[in-house]
């Protein structure tokens with residue numbers, strides 16, 4: 001299944017554990033594709049600069065958009081002076097709520113099965129302002145510079161209203177919230193009483209700030225209305241849902257929107273539908289000109305949503321042997337009135353450890369702010385930080401090694417649902433990570449030591465992300481006369497290698513060489529309504545291809561000539577391999593696919609299948625990915641400077657479909673988590689709700705020099721309930737490093753860091 005024994009480490013079940021050096025294919029020959037570290041299909045085109053992103057399409061007569069953002073959090077626009085801007089060089093249009101076309105409110109996530117907008121806040125329809133940064137005017141001009149200049153000439157006067165712009169104030173009236181169709185409250189037994197009675201306990205408070213999306217490609221769209229079609233070149237992570245959502249705003253059918261995003265420069269949950277899409281399309285309609293709207297970095301901070309801040313309490317009670325008797329994970333976050341996305345930071349606490357009594361609850365306060373939204377590993381990113389720091393503190397009090405404490409609480413079945421795990425090898429991941437990192441077991445004593453000015457320590461934490469599958473998966477397979485196949489699916493590739501993984505899955509399933517598979521994606525005219533989110537897109541494509549293959553077998557069966565021994569066999573008794581249709585009962589009986597295609601009337605054979613939603617696959621099973629993250633940390637005792645020289649992480653995510661892409665996903669998640677842990681945080685002026693650091697000059701992110709050596713591996717045990725054996729890998733890297741680093745900082749310095757980001761002033 002994985003790398004060759006010569007270079008692969010061996011996991012606890014005797015299965016090979018992949019590593020950065022263990023990328024050998026499972027089988028030789030052109031027909032083995034899964035597990036092969038194919039390079040990204042779009043890599044060369046990106047390196048050459050040939051890949052076209054949303055802001056790189058041009059049309060004759062195209063004009064450029066600039067936005068004016070409100071400077072108050074809530075209130076009413078009393079006057080808009082636009083004459084000077086309208087008279088400025090190159091200006092084609094100034095659009096405000098006074099002349100904007102009448103539009104429906106966008107459908108946000110969870111308000112309908114296709115809602116893709118960050119909020120349902122009206123888009124420039126009236127004088128009301130609902131957040132500091134809300135667009136109040138659009139300028140279109142012949143060049144970007146002219147548009148930007150004219151935008152500065154617009155004067156807006158407001159009548160301010162009271163606004164909730166302080167998280168403290170919002171928290172006072174927070175209510176038990178909901179997420180993805182369920183209330184964020186789970187109670188089993190009496191967790192408070194069990195905590196009070198526990199032989200050993202910890203009761204801790206944590207704070208995490210808002211995190212802004214900073215994809216390498218800032219949000220952009222190029223828009224053209226032509227022949228009754230709204231054509232949009234976008235950077236969406238879900239082209240169909242974006243098109244449907246935008247169509248509804250304009251009161252047109254989704255067939256009248258053609259939205260594509262062949263290349264997306266990073267998504268992470270933020271490349272959904274925000275006001276700029278609608279404003280660009282509305283202004284384009286009003287001016288009757290193609291429009292390119294490319295947000296500045298500041299624009300992304302002002303109008304595209306962020307991960308919400310949280311305040312969390314984690315209290316753990318256990319007996320002297322470390323068996324959890326009480327697990328309390330509660331806290332507060334924020335949302336806005338016009339969305340339904342509550343940061344679900346207790347999700348890992350439902351599934352990671354067995355505890356006799358549990359109380360999990362998330363309350364949300366409503367603020368007059370930019371909509372909060374999804375960001376890589378929603379909930380688990382900050383929720384794992386708090387849970388896993390609390391476990392470390394409990395382990396210390398118990399004088400039990402942190403890994404041993406986790407092993408003692410490893411559940412046999414899902415702790416909250418009681419369902420059996422489809423596949424779970426968390427303990428293997430802990431043990432393999434410890435071995436590769438060189439973990440020194442500890443029992444209540446810090447292992448940290450000093451090297452000159454530097455205090456050196458080590459720490460570990462578990463990682464977690466659920467398996468999900470959204471509805472809308474579909475794919476079409478078309479066989480050609482040359483023995484190749486075209487795969488069409490409306491999936492998004494945000495840079496993680498979707499087309500590469502899809503080609504490998506299709507190659508394996510069809511028995512057609514990898515290089516003979518072409519993949520078309522990222523266009524709402526293709527089959528399906530997939531979304532690259534929740535680490536589920538690859539699994540959804542795999543399920544779609546499986547379904548399409550079944551239809552294809554029936555098509556091929558109908559083309560088998562009467563003289564063939566395969567004649568009359570039903571699809572269920574046929575398979576495809578090595579470029580041929582064959583009998584499952586007698587694999588020597590086969591017909592080349594090119595012959596079957598040649599005998600077809602149209603000269604191609606095509607089949608489409610739907611992947612189906614998660615419930616078909618997971619209703620009887622507990623399906624979750626886990627992992628273990630180990631870090632070394634060095635803290636300078638004079639300056640407080642924190643360095644992370646080394647991270648090891650082992651993941652249990654089912655089968656790994658492409659080791660090269662997987663390493664990249666895991667490392668990328670870990671680097672993003674490093675930013676969350678040590679650097680990132682949006683700062684707000686609480687008097688008026690304005691983001692104070694909307695640029696890389698003041699919102700810090702890791703650079704290459706901040707990134708340590710990262711050693712990643714995986715158990716590579718296929719999940720028997722997942723269509724390709726793979727559970728998904730996009731987000732779990734974001735879960736675990738923050739706690740591992742905080743725990744290592746404690747090991748180095750004796751100081752517990754429970755608030756993010758952990759900057760040097762926290763350790764002085």
Ligand code: MOS
Pocket residue numbers: 237267268269270374375376377378532533534535
């Ligand atoms: Mo991810 S935050 O589900 O795009």
